[in-house]
Amino acid sequence: MTDASLNSVPAAPRSRSLHTVDERTRKRNAAEKRFRVYGVTAILIGIVFLAVLAVSIVRSGMPAFSRMVVEIDFVLTQEQFDEAEAQLMKTSAYQAYFNAALQESLNAAGVSVPFDESAVERILGKTGGILREFYRENPDRLGQPVSFELPASSRVDGYYKGRVTRDTIVDSRFLMKSDLDIVDAMHDAGILKRGFNWTFIQGTDSGVDNPGGAGIGASVIGSFFMMIVVLVLSLPIGVAASIYLEEFAPQNRFTDLIEVNISNLAAVPSIVFGILGLAVFIQFMHLPQSAPLVGGLVLTLMTLPTIIIATRASLKAVPPSIRDAALGVGASRMQAVFHHVLPLAMPGILTGTIIGLAQALGETAPLLLIGMVGYVAREYPDSLVAGFTEANSAMPAQIYTWAARADVGFYEKAWGGIIILLMFLLTMNIIAIILRRRYERRW
């Protein structure tokens, strides 16, 4: 009996060896490993999407930065100049000189192809006018060889960028099939080359049938003036509102209501701000349409909630012990805020502001409604005041306009515009990161 009862007592569990992994631990480790795999997969998917985006933007947008140019050495003597100026059709006289020079350089390269005046005009545009203008402004260059760099028309450009092929081309006043022989000959002779498209960076928007002459410069200036309006208005208003709400306002229903509504405003679709701007700033206050001033005001409304939320978060992050310390030595609440809390919150405030500005810089929808999208920005503003009050476009509005145009030549301009916009945004974000790193204080 005693033996039996002894045997029925379960053997005391032997303590397990640390060298063998038990079932529970194995399961736990497996779960952890699975979770890691999920995380890495998620990140990889994100990276792939980002890479696809970057590659497609660069591939579609890079052609906008180059264009085909005809480089030709040209000599115009004083006699030729006088002769041309004496004629009734002055520019066509210059055009004739140019055609002769072109024929000569083709012959010199050993390429012979017949061409007429109108073909040159289709390929290069009215070069006579350009030549005349140059020599009238620089009469001292007469008789000397001058190297001209003349952009080829957008169809010719498209021919080398693969937009236009011999099979797809239809004879029109823009380009004939036969012109491509001349173009090929010029390319073989080394007269027609690929060059950097300065017009795209410096130029203004062109008409709907001239994608080659389109530039983003004017709309960069438009965006710049808009951002100044946004910065000057939203930073002080946003920071003042946040400091008041965070440090001074009593806690009651009314401030709760304001708080909730600021969060709601941050989520309001931007087109709503656009229609508000149209109703208030343009229809009621009669501010000029399509002006960066109005655009800036609308974007300020949009940016304010972002700045207020970021500022309040960074004010909250300042430890209360700093406020206690300042109040404890007899500082007033304003002194405590401005001497101690605000400097510590500054990196966060600046980061929030820059991110808000970057958001505003890329915003298109509200500009649609205040007339910035439809406007063709053909000219730079001629003064500082005009920069704010005269109609202009802005970068995202310009991109939208180009993307909506019929001529396929504008397609690459839209992508090129996106590259420039992204470069501005990247720069702003990098500045935000640098500011945060540099002024971050630990305590």
Next chain:
Amino acid sequence: MDDMRLTERTVDTNESKITARKVQVYYGDTHAIRDVDVDILDKAVTAFIGPSGCGKSTFLRCINRMNDTISVARVEGEIKLDGEDIYDAKVDPVQLRAKVGMVFQKPNPFPKSIYDNVSYGPKIHGMTRSKAELDEIVEKSLRRAALWDEVKDRLNEPGTGLSGGQQQRLCIARAVATEPEVLLMDEPCSALDPIATAQVEELIDELRSNFSVVIVTHSMQQAARVSQRTAFFHLGYLVEYGETGQIFTNPKDPRTESYITGRIG
């Protein structure tokens, strides 16, 4: 407990610096302090002891109106500093806090240089006319806080780079730089090691010659070591208040006795 030492350090004056009558503090619906009557003497150290949550820190923060910064806190009753009601509508809490300095539980130096930490108070109160005067105040305050010799060569370094004990002494220097009349200390040694604690305690004893010091502490040994008067708080009531020696050796209230012998707390 060394009775001799306790009786040696009797109170030099019997003038009341602060008189509190029927003080009530509410945090929203919670009644945190009930009917506290206390007379705090000038040029003496008064210790507030009691279990956690008994209201001693709350009462301390009433004396320089730091509770004003908590929106739900409400103070009733009467607290007089030199016979003037500090909760009078005419009193600006900023002026009051220049007279009643405070040192907090956790060292909280400003993330600025040591010099700026100490000179901040004198600067905002316009106590000096020249840089030389300010330098003098900074040196004097740091000497009073027994920190001068350790930091005199690195006044421009950040105060946050000091060790915990040094930081707390820096906070004391900052508090005394404005020449307050009363110095409130809310568990100033709770974050310090025994050596730093000893230094701060020594300091408190020296400060007594110029200020009226009120210290909140969890350590009964500390209360016994540094104070002349002790107040025992329990559940929002001031249970017993008297000479430190009497409180620790011959408490009148059974609750005080239970607390100091370790039976409640």
